[in-house]
Amino acid sequence: MRLFLIVMLTMLPVFSLVNYLGSVPRPNDDYFALYTLGAKGTAEHYFPEDQTDILPGENLTWYVGLYNHMTTVRYVMLSFKILNGTMRGPDDVEKVSSTRQAFFEKSRLLMSNETWILPISWSVSNATKSVDGTTINSLLFNGQALSRNVVVSATGGYNFRIVVELWVYDGFTGDFSFPWISNGENNVAWNQVWFNMTRVSLLPS
Amino acid sequence: MSTKQRRLLRFLPVFLSIIFLQNLALSLVGSQGGTFDLAMRTSGEAYLEVKAADAAGANVTTLVFRFNGGLIPLDQARDLEAAGDETNAASAASEATSVFSSLIPDAQGLRDAATSKRQLEMRIRLLGVPVESAAVALAVVLLFSVVKWVQAKQLLELKLKIKSQRGCGD
Numbered sequence: 358m359r360l361f362l363i364v365m366l367t368m369l370p371v372f373s374l375v376n377y378l379g380s381v382p383r384p385n386d387d388y389f390a391l392y393t394l395g396a397k398g399t400a401e402h403y404f405p406e407d408q409t410d411i412l413p414g415e416n417l418t419w420y421v422g423l424y425n426h427m428t429t430v431r432y433v434m435l436s437f438k439i440l441n442g443t444m445r446g447p448d449d450v451e452k453v454s455s456t457r458q459a460f461f462e463k464s465r466l467l468m469s470n471e472t473w474i475l476p477i478s479w480s481v482s483n484a485t486k487s488v489d490g491t492t493i494n495s496l497l498f499n500g501q502a503l504s505r506n507v508v509v510s511a512t513g514g515y516n517f518r519i520v521v522e523l524w525v526y527d528g529f530t531g532d533f534s535f536p537w538i539s540n541g542e543n544n545v546a547w548n549q550v551w552f553n554m555t556r557v558s559l560l561p562s
Numbered sequence: 563m564s565t566k567q568r569r570l571l572r573f574l575p576v577f578l579s580i581i582f583l584q585n586l587a588l589s590l591v592g593s594q595g596g597t598f599d600l601a602m603r604t605s606g607e608a609y610l611e612v613k614a615a616d617a618a619g620a621n622v623t624t625l626v627f628r629f630n631g632g633l634i635p636l637d638q639a640r641d642l643e644a645a646g647d648e649t650n651a652a653s654a655a656s657e658a659t660s661v662f663s664s665l666i667p668d669a670q671g672l673r674d675a676a677t678s679k680r681q682l683e684m685r686i687r688l689l690g691v692p693v694e695s696a697a698v699a700l701a702v703v704l705l706f707s708v709v710k711w712v713q714a715k716q717l718l719e720l721k722l723k724i725k726s727q728r729g730c731g732d
Binding site: 360361362364365366368369371372373376379391429430431432462463464465466467468469500503526528531532 | 586603605606609610613614616617622623626629630633636637640643644682690691692694695696698699700702703715
C-alpha cells in the first residue's frame with residue numbers, strides 16, 4: 358500500500374505535465390506570403406514578348422497570390438494602385454502604405470493555410486502624350502473600365518508601376534489595416550511591377 | 563402676448579417645416595452611404611465571430627464559403643457607389659448585410675459547440691491523470707509482488723535443497 362501511494366504521488370505530476378503539454382498549442386511563426394506571377398504562373402513573362410514598354414490596348418495577364426499562415430482565418434483585402442516613379446510607394450521601414458488611392462480592391466476571407474490566387478487581366482485603355490510625358494487616363498481591369506484613381510503621368514513615359522498592397526482586417530479598429538501584427542511586430546506585404554509607356558505617340562490613343 | 567410675439571408664432575410652422583425637410587433630406591442621403599457602411603460593419607462582426615469559432619476548434623469551412631459569397635455583392639456595392647449608382651449600390655449592400663447577419667448566429671453556435679467539446683475533453687484529460695497514475699502505481703506494485711514471490715519461491719527451493727543434502731549426508 359505504501360509503495361502504491363509513493364508511486365502514484367510520483368506519477369501524478371509527471372502525467373499532469375504530459376497532459377498539459379499535449380493541450381497547449383505549439384507556437385507558430387505567423388505570416389502572409391504575397392506574390393505576383395506572370396502570364397504562365399511563373400516569376401517571368403509579365404509582359405507580352407517580355408517588352409516592358411507597353412502600348413495602350415495591350416493586354417497583360419498576371420496572377421496575384423496570397424498565402425495565409427496566420428493560424429486562424431483572416432479577412433484580407435488586396436489593394437491595387439497605379440503610381441509613377443516619384444509618387445511615394447509603400448514603405449517597409451515606416452510600415453506605411455502608399456498615400457495614393459486604390460483603383461481596384463478585392464477582399465476575401467482566407468482559411469488558415471489557404472492560398473488565394475487572383476487572376477488579373479488588364480490593359481491601359483486610354484493614354485495621352487504631351488511635352489511633359491505620358492499620362493494614363495483609364496484602365497480596363499478584369500473587364501471593368503476604370504478611371505477613378507487611375508490618372509497618372511510620368512516624364513517621358515518611364516517608370517509607371519502597379520502596386521499591390523495587402524490590407525488585413527483589424528478587430529480593434531473595425532477596419533482594414535496596412536501593417537498587421539504577428540509575432541509581436543508590425544508587418545507589411547506589397548508587390549510592385551514597373552512598366553513604361555514611351556511609344557504612345559506611335560499609335561493613336 | 564405682444565404683436566411681435568404673435569408675428570413670430572405665425573412663422574413658427576414654416577421654420578419647423580424647413581428643419582423637418584432638411585433632416586429628411588440628410589437622412590435620405592446618409593442612408594445610402596450608411597447602407598454600405600452597415601454592410602462593412604456587419605462583415606467585420608461576422609468575421610470576428612467566424613474567427614472565434616475557428617480559434618475554438620470548430621470546422622468553419624462552410625462559414626468561410628458563405629462569407630466569401632457575401633463579399634460578391636459587397637464588392638459590387640463598392641463599385642456601384644464609386645460609379646455613382648447609389649440605388650443599386652444600396653441594394654447590393656443590403657444583400658451583403660443579410661448574408662453576413664445570417665452568419666453571426668451560426669458562427670456563435672459552432673463556437674459554443676466547439677468550446678463545450680474542448681471543455682469535456684479537458685475534464686476527461688484531468689480525470690485521466692489520477693487514473694493513469696494509479697494504473698502505473700498498481701503495475702509497479704504487482705511487478706514488485708511478483709518479484710518478491712519469485713524470490714521467496716527460489717529461497718524455499720534452496721532451503722529444501724540444503725535440507726535434503728544434509729539428510730543424505732547424515
